[in-house]
Amino acid sequence: MTRIKRSRLGPFSLRKEEAMRVLLFSKAAVRAVYHKQYEHITAQRDVEELTVVVPPYWNEPHVGRLTLEEVYPRNYTLKVTPLRWNGQYHLYYAPLLPRLIRELRPDLVHIDEEVYNFATFHAALAARRIAADTVAFCWQNIYRRYPPPFCWFEKLLARILSGVIAGNADAAGVLEQKGFRIPIDIIPQYGVDTETFTPATPAATPPFRVGYLGRLVPAKGIDVLLESLRQCPDSCEAWIGGEGDVSVWRKQAERLGIAHRVHWVGAVPSKQVPDFLRSLHGLVLPSRTTPRWKEQFGRVLVEAMACGVPVIGSDSGEIPRVIGEAGFVFPEGDAHQLAQHIRLLSEQTDTWKALSCAARERAVRHFSMEKVAEAHVTFWKSVSKTPKQSKPLTRATDRG
Numbered sequence: 001m002t003r004i005k006r007s008r009l010g011p012f013s014l015r016k017e018e019a020m021r022v023l024l025f026s027k028a029a030v031r032a033v034y035h036k037q038y039e040h041i042t043a044q045r046d047v048e049e050l051t052v053v054v055p056p057y058w059n060e061p062h063v064g065r066l067t068l069e070e071v072y073p074r075n076y077t078l079k080v081t082p083l084r085w086n087g088q089y090h091l092y093y094a095p096l097l098p099r100l101i102r103e104l105r106p107d108l109v110h111i112d113e114e115v116y117n118f119a120t121f122h123a124a125l126a127a128r129r130i131a132a133d134t135v136a137f138c139w140q141n142i143y144r145r146y147p148p149p150f151c152w153f154e155k156l157l158a159r160i161l162s163g164v165i166a167g168n169a170d171a172a173g174v175l176e177q178k179g180f181r182i183p184i185d186i187i188p189q190y191g192v193d194t195e196t197f198t199p200a201t202p203a204a205t206p207p208f209r210v211g212y213l214g215r216l217v218p219a220k221g222i223d224v225l226l227e228s229l230r231q232c233p234d235s236c237e238a239w240i241g242g243e244g245d246v247s248v249w250r251k252q253a254e255r256l257g258i259a260h261r262v263h264w265v266g267a268v269p270s271k272q273v274p275d276f277l278r279s280l281h282g283l284v285l286p287s288r289t290t291p292r293w294k295e296q297f298g299r300v301l302v303e304a305m306a307c308g309v310p311v312i313g314s315d316s317g318e319i320p321r322v323i324g325e326a327g328f329v330f331p332e333g334d335a336h337q338l339a340q341h342i343r344l345l346s347e348q349t350d351t352w353k354a355l356s357c358a359a360r361e362r363a364v365r366h367f368s369m370e371k372v373a374e375a376h377v378t379f380w381k382s383v384s385k386t387p388k389q390s391k392p393l394t395r396a397t398d399r400g
Helices: 034-044 097-104 118-129 150-158 168-178 221-230 248-255 270-278 299-306 319-323 335-347 349-367 369-384
Strands: 002-007 010-016 018-027 047-054 058-060 062-068 077-080 109-112 133-138 162-164 184-186 208-213 236-239 263-265 282-285 311-314 327-329
Touching: 018 097, 018 369, 034 047, 034 369, 047 097, 097 118, 097 369, 109 118, 109 369, 118 133, 118 150, 133 168, 133 369, 162 168, 162 369, 168 184, 208 221, 208 270, 208 335, 221 236, 221 335, 236 335, 248 263, 270 299, 282 299, 282 335, 299 311, 299 319, 299 349, 311 319, 311 335, 319 327, 327 335, 327 349, 335 349, 349 369
Parallel strands: 018 047, 018 109, 047 077, 109 133, 133 162, 162 184, 208 236, 208 282, 236 263, 282 311, 311 327
Antiparallel strands: 002 010, 058 062
16 A cells, blocks of 8 residues: 655655654764664665754763764765754753754654653654654653753653653653653664674683773772672783773772782773673673662673673663673672672683673674664554544643
8 A cells, every 4th residue: 555645856756654754863873883773774664764863063971072973874864963052961952953854754753862851852842743753762760850841841742752762671660650651662772783793702711801891980880890809819800991080999909909900991992892892701790879870771781792792790770681691690789799700700611601602692682783773663663653642732730
């Protein structure tokens, strides 16, 4: 079955009824590594056209300016548009986005942003004006009450969005607590490129290298990793990569008498991450929950798993659900249990090999860019068929 719909290429054109034109707005798309997923999206038969809207840069708090990396779009269109209040996480928005939506007239608008942020509200209103379906993406996995106007955005978006993708199970629960009675699915924001992150056998001779890669902040549990290393044989070393002040942990390593077994490698450029991970015998993510944060996903876990590296993580947030059968999980802050897992991997070759295979298989089956792209499109298609009642917008405060 076909339908007649106006096209920019002429007065009329025939389109397959099931194919969608999608506009995706994401500040995360300044990183080139994510763009391969867009190619997998356009490979889906249910997507006729994909336009990715991205800012020229994003001012990441405490990090600095993240400039749009060089990309070469294949089978999708890239639109670069400026942001107002760039770097103001709750307040930023793209002032030219409504015009783009009017011109392109997508069937669905996907907004890679939380439901309490103005950018999401601003884009959703523009999509509503052309009767496009709208989907937002949420990571927030701790229930919080926000002051106006952010709580108003949440209440209004609960009414006008077609659906929400949650990056983790706890985020889906928070949305339900907030009164979202629309379709919600749990899908990672971006998958891992399993053609770039591939297995390699690390050196079979000592030392046994366990690693960490990520932000170097207290909530990531670096102190727990160091304490666990003290309880491991001298043949075990820690290779720690990332940006941040490591002076406190250097002193801890010296105090524990393991400074010679700890290697601080600094920031690892994106293109060197696969090689860094492949050099490890195990990857540790010892995150510790705080009143304001718990692990939302742990992308380095799936990257390591794709490289066939067994992973060990704390039970903070989404970590246990990401690891599944591909590694070990220990209670937050339990350095003794972490040390036991490290020793087991270092001493039992058969266990290491089995977990290495399980890690790669799990990454490919559940977290590859192909699978994540397919899941996004399946969800978009499902909500595009959801009947929506046209309701007049009222102030959120009028609804109680």
